[in-house]
Amino acid sequence: MKLFSFFSLILFALVPLQTLHAAPTKIDGISAIVDSSPILESDIVSRFQIVKDRVPGGVMTDNIHRQIQNQMIDEALQVNYARKVGMRASSSEVDNAILGVAKNMNLDLQGLKNVLASKGINYERYREQIEQEILINNIKREIVKKRIAISDQEIDDYLSSDTSITKEKDQVHLRHIIIRASSPEEAAAKIKTIAGKIHSENDFVQQAIENSDGQFAIEGGDLGWRPLNQLPPLFVRALESEKGPLIGPLQSNAGFHLLWMIEKRSPDVTLQQQTKTRHILVRANEIRNMEQTKVLADELYKKLENGADFAQLAKEYSEDQGSTLQGGDLGWVTLGAMVPEFEDVMKKTNIGDISKPFRTQFGWHILQVEGRREADISDKVKRSNAERALTAQKQDIVLGNWLDELRADAFIDIKN
Numbered sequence: 182m183k184l185f186s187f188f189s190l191i192l193f194a195l196v197p198l199q200t201l202h203a204a205p206t207k208i209d210g211i212s213a214i215v216d217s218s219p220i221l222e223s224d225i226v227s228r229f230q231i232v233k234d235r236v237p238g239g240v241m242t243d244n245i246h247r248q249i250q251n252q253m254i255d256e257a258l259q260v261n262y263a264r265k266v267g268m269r270a271s272s273s274e275v276d277n278a279i280l281g282v283a284k285n286m287n288l289d290l291q292g293l294k295n296v297l298a299s300k301g302i303n304y305e306r307y308r309e310q311i312e313q314e315i316l317i318n319n320i321k322r323e324i325v326k327k328r329i330a331i332s333d334q335e336i337d338d339y340l341s342s343d344t345s346i347t348k349e350k351d352q353v354h355l356r357h358i359i360i361r362a363s364s365p366e367e368a369a370a371k372i373k374t375i376a377g378k379i380h381s382e383n384d385f386v387q388q389a390i391e392n393s394d395g396q397f398a399i400e401g402g403d404l405g406w407r408p409l410n411q412l413p414p415l416f417v418r419a420l421e422s423e424k425g426p427l428i429g430p431l432q433s434n435a436g437f438h439l440l441w442m443i444e445k446r447s448p449d450v451t452l453q454q455q456t457k458t459r460h461i462l463v464r465a466n467e468i469r470n471m472e473q474t475k476v477l478a479d480e481l482y483k484k485l486e487n488g489a490d491f492a493q494l495a496k497e498y499s500e501d502q503g504s505t506l507q508g509g510d511l512g513w514v515t516l517g518a519m520v521p522e523f524e525d526v527m528k529k530t531n532i533g534d535i536s537k538p539f540r541t542q543f544g545w546h547i548l549q550v551e552g553r554r555e556a557d558i559s560d561k562v563k564r565s566n567a568e569r570a571l572t573a574q575k576q577d578i579v580l581g582n583w584l585d586e587l588r589a590d591a592f593i594d595i596k597n
Contacts, residue, residue: 212250214594215257225249232399236390244391248399250595255396258587260313263320270315273466278311280471281542324583325576331568339567351409353420356385356402356441358393361585365432372430372437379427385441394436396581402441411573416440435578454516456527457552459491459509462501464544478538478545485535491549500544513554515562523548 213220226241228249233239283293294304358375362368375388386401393402409417419428420442428440463478465471481494492508499505516524522541530536530550538545 211596213254213596214592215254216261216592218257218261220250220253220257224253228253236399245399248390252396252399254588254593254595255584256313256317258584258591259317259320261591262587263316266320268316268320268323270312270319273464274315275308275312276465277542278315279308284540321580325572325579328579328583329572329575331571335571336564336567339571340563351445352406353409353412353445354406354443355404355416356382356389356443357395357397357404358385358389358402358439359395359436360392360438361394361436361581368437369430369432372439376427376430376439379439379441382426382441382443385427385439388439406446408570408573410570413574413578433578435581455513455554456516456550457554458511458514458527458548458550459495460501460504460511460523460546460548461491461495461499461509462544462546463498464500474545475538475540478547482535482538482547485547491535509549 210222211219212222212225225246229236229241229245232249233241236245279293280290283290286293286296288296297304297307358372360368360372360375362371371392375392379385379388389395389398389402392398395402397403409420412420413433415431415433416428416438419431419440423429425440425442428442429438431438431440461478461481463474463481465474469477477498481498484494485491492510495509496505499509501509504511514527516528518524519527520541520543522539523546526536526539526546527548527550530548532550532552535549536547538547540546
């Protein structure tokens with residue numbers, strides 16, 4: 182699932198607000214109210230600065246303003262709902278997310294604060310925004326978990342088809358336009374009109390920004406790279422039967438769709454690379470900051486260099502609840518299953534060797550590689566992958582319906 186990550190992107194843009202050549206707006210006014218939460222014009226302007234490089238002409242038109250406003254309304258609805266059901270983002274979760282962004286910029290926390298300050302971005306406000314993004318991602322996962330149940334029969338049918346064999350490797354980079362309407366006739370007429378105006382990818386981008394009701398409209402409907410087996414079957418059939426690059430219109434229960442095929446790739450992967458790994462994880466907490474945690478990791482590494490037993494140290498010190506009792510044993514780890522920093526160190530560590538301490542979003546790790554193999558995926562893993570693919574096929578529609586419910590139940594007052 183591709184999630185829009187505005188509050189992560191903000192640190193890679195980090196540009197001062199500039200005067201916009203656009204339709205008149207009340208920069209310090211209220212653009213909309215969602216239940217009791219205001220959306221400010223200044224928030225919309227800030228958001229535009231992040232995405233303006235992807236907007237044709239880089240100008241805040243009325244249509245772009247509307248798309249950003251709709252996007253922020255959806256985010257407010259999701260955050261409000263998450264809090265209503267008692268969901269919270271802990272301080273440590275927010276801290277880890279911020280430290281992860283700082284690390285990506287080769288900064289420590291103070292360096293990040295300095296950069297934010299130099300661009301006129303309030304650090305506490307930034308923390309609040311990071312917290313909201315965590316809440317949105319968490320509540321989406323919870324909704325998907327509650328509303329999508331994959332039966333054993335569905336998995337059996339999937340594994341017996343050629344979909345699991347031929348389409349789990351094939352990936353497509355798509356753009357998407359969806360038109361939702363209470364009247365199917367009106368939506369069908371609108372999507373046909375839009376399709377008639379599209380003769381190039383730039384046309385598709387423009388129409389997505391101006392008209393799409395999709396989550397990624399402001400990004401020109403860009404869905405990113407997705408495995409074919411994780412797309413709705415309706416899309417897969419159309420991609421196979423139509424030459425493209427413009428695909429559709431297509432009708433589903435969610436509305437009417439247009440697709441634009443940007444690129445397709447088929448990685449040459451026949452066997453799955455697996456690594457037998459143990460690790461020790463130590464985290465920063467209320468009484469031990471990140472630097473003190475690194476000191477502890479260095480001390481543990483020295484003990485290992487001096488012959489200490491890895492499994493015993495893991496049982497005594499590791500704070501990974503899932504592996505501590507097993508002496509840090511992670512079993513056979515498949516490439517792509519771990520965060521990139523962990524996987525990078527794991528690939529570079531020789532069999533029998535122990536890595537130096539390294540840091541991920543979860544804390545400081547030391548890992549030991551015990552073996553490597555190329556193996557066909559076990560039946561258990563195949564079924565797990567099938568369940569994941571079937572869930573991905575359904576989740577966009579499920580989340581879209583959930584958002585429709587939130588909008589229907591909320592008080593939304595759009596000021597302009």
